[in-house]
Amino acid sequence: MQKYLKPSVFILSTIPFLVILYKIFLNKLGPEPVKEITHFTGEWTLIFLCLTLSMSPLKRLTNLSVWVSFRRTLGLFVFFYATLHLLTYVGLDYRFDWQPILDDVVKKKYIFIGFAAWLLLIPLAITSSKKMVKLLKNNWRKLHRLVYIIAIFGSLHYIWLSKTIFFKPLIYFIIIIVLLAFRIKIKNRNVNYG
Amino acid sequence: MIKFKNSEITPENIYKNRRSFIKSIGLGAGSLAISTIPFVNKSLASGGDKLTSYKDITTYNNYYEFGTSKSDPYRNSKTFKTTPWEISIEGEVEKPIKLSMEEISEMFVSEERIYRLRCVEGWSMVIPWMGFSLSELLSKVNPTNKAKFVEFESVYDPEQMKGQRYPVLNWPYNEGLRIDEAMHPLTTVVTGLYGKKLPNQNGAPLRIFIPWKYGFKSAKAIVKIKFVQKMPTSSWMWASPREYGFYSNVNPNVNHPRWSQATERIIGEGVWAPRVKTLMFNGYGDEVASLYTGMDLKKYF
Numbered sequence A: 001m002q003k004y005l006k007p008s009v010f011i012l013s014t015i016p017f018l019v020i021l022y023k024i025f026l027n028k029l030g031p032e033p034v035k036e037i038t039h040f041t042g043e044w045t046l047i048f049l050c051l052t053l054s055m056s057p058l059k060r061l062t063n064l065s066v067w068v069s070f071r072r073t074l075g076l077f078v079f080f081y082a083t084l085h086l087l088t089y090v091g092l093d094y095r096f097d098w099q100p101i102l103d104d105v106v107k108k109k110y111i112f113i114g115f116a117a118w119l120l121l122i123p124l125a126i127t128s129s130k131k132m133v134k135l136l137k138n139n140w141r142k143l144h145r146l147v148y149i150i151a152i153f154g155s156l157h158y159i160w161l162s163k164t165i166f167f168k169p170l171i172y173f174i175i176i177i178v179l180l181a182f183r184i185k186i187k188n189r190n191v192n193y194g
Numbered sequence B: 001m002i003k004f005k006n007s008e009i010t011p012e013n014i015y016k017n018r019r020s021f022i023k024s025i026g027l028g029a030g031s032l033a034i035s036t037i038p039f040v041n042k043s044l045a046s047g048g049d050k051l052t053s054y055k056d057i058t059t060y061n062n063y064y065e066f067g068t069s070k071s072d073p074y075r076n077s078k079t080f081k082t083t084p085w086e087i088s089i090e091g092e093v094e095k096p097i098k099l100s101m102e103e104i105s106e107m108f109v110s111e112e113r114i115y116r117l118r119c120v121e122g123w124s125m126v127i128p129w130m131g132f133s134l135s136e137l138l139s140k141v142n143p144t145n146k147a148k149f150v151e152f153e154s155v156y157d158p159e160q161m162k163g164q165r166y167p168v169l170n171w172p173y174n175e176g177l178r179i180d181e182a183m184h185p186l187t188t189v190v191t192g193l194y195g196k197k198l199p200n201q202n203g204a205p206l207r208i209f210i211p212w213k214y215g216f217k218s219a220k221a222i223v224k225i226k227f228v229q230k231m232p233t234s235s236w237m238w239a240s241p242r243e244y245g246f247y248s249n250v251n252p253n254v255n256h257p258r259w260s261q262a263t264e265r266i267i268g269e270g271v272w273a274p275r276v277k278t279l280m281f282n283g284y285g286d287e288v289a290s291l292y293t294g295m296d297l298k299k300y301f
Helices: A002-025 A033-062 A065-093 A098-107 A109-126 A130-136 A138-144 A146-161 A167-189 B012-024 B029-034 B054-059 B072-076 B101-107 B134-138 B179-183 B235-239 B285-292
Strands: B086-091 B097-100 B111-118 B123-133 B149-154 B174-178 B188-193 B207-209 B222-228 B263-266
Touching: A002 A033, A002 A065, A033 A065, A033 A146, A033 A167, A065 A109, A098 A109, A109 A138, A109 A146, A130 A138, A138 A146, A146 A167, B054 B123, B054 B188, B086 B101, B097 B101, B101 B188, B123 B134, B134 B179, B134 B188, B149 B179, B174 B179
Parallel strands: B086 B222, B123 B263
Antiparallel strands: B086 B097, B111 B123, B123 B188, B149 B174, B149 B222, B188 B207
16 A cells, blocks of 8 residues: 555646646637646646645644655655746747846846746755765755745745735745744754754 | 617627628728728738637636636626616816716717737737727817816626625726827727627726727726826726836836736737737827827836
8 A cells, every 4th residue: 555655646746737738739728828837837836835845744743654755756746847837938938038038037026036946946856866865964954944945935926926915825825834834833842853 | 880789799700701801802992991990000901910709808808896817707797787877977077977878879889990909917819899989978078177187987886796895906996098098089988899799798888998008098897987187096006006007008118017018928829829029009109109209108107
């Protein structure tokens, strides 16, 4: 049973990707398809980010260590969907036309912070293997705390791009804050816990 | 000139065929005689832009009174009541008047006007509106010499418009124009589209349309038109003065803080279509640029 869990998580995590592929090739994206893809991949990045951050609180709540074994897979899917999101914007929307893209990154705070979040994901994705965990030892743990900053950046990215204050971006922001607050508590009680 | 009646319904395919027939007659005087459209965009006349589908025009709307998502207006406006409807023209005028929709359709002849719609969010449509110049309606009242601006107020009815139950914007929706902008022949009172009665989600029974400004300037479901002395503060200016100015002319050189305005996506062109360059004044510069002579359009955005 245990050994099927991780592959199941992997397979389940590919479903949003398959859904968007289906929608693209069967023309199910409505009048503004590029925006749909951008929003879809962006939202799934945030969902996977929340899922990744939920694993150690879940372990604590349920006393089951199996949760943290999904963290790597889920975390890598954060990077996967974030990269699709970025590629949609840079490639599909702006056709690698760098001038307006650079303008956006510099002038628009939500793009700046979103891009920063993606950059910060890179070292985490690179050092995700077991080998790297061993190699970096304590530094690995420190490095991977970057995910907290990434989560805040990601939710701010969503809030700042919304036209007026809307419900959904705030929900993600609150979930992320709660998940991060959980860690502060844990740390106070138990110093050894990452 | 054909008088447009609400009962007159032209299916989209026939509508398009009729248009291609008109085009096929040729570029000579014949087409001029048939065309009652005074201000068709030049690129349209030469066949550059194609009409956005009726489906996209009527299912992809920004109309926060009915909800903030693009599909909300179509879904939530189906039972919206537009009869009876009355429009009050008041403020700095000699004789304020109230007109019912019936009176308005008696008094003014709606004609087909194909205009490009550019949304501030960076997308655009080409819409065959039915309507007449706002100046015709405004000429029914004599503004006093104090009148400098025209304010438009949309209907407030949270019972029917569920978006108004939330403070997304300060309701009722409010917009404004300078008098010379309001009197410009391109500024249109819209009563229909695609030869049909104006659908609820597009601002029925009556809205304005200003083709050289971003879409949000074109207020929907109007109940009050008021001549005023001071520049009105529109709903979007209230919401975010840094992002939305009073003029809001389509201008590829002035960026919105969250969207580049240099390019736009054409609705209905599909997932692989590239963006196209946005034109100054949405391509209506020849007609309207003179309204802004000597003005710093970066400052008065």
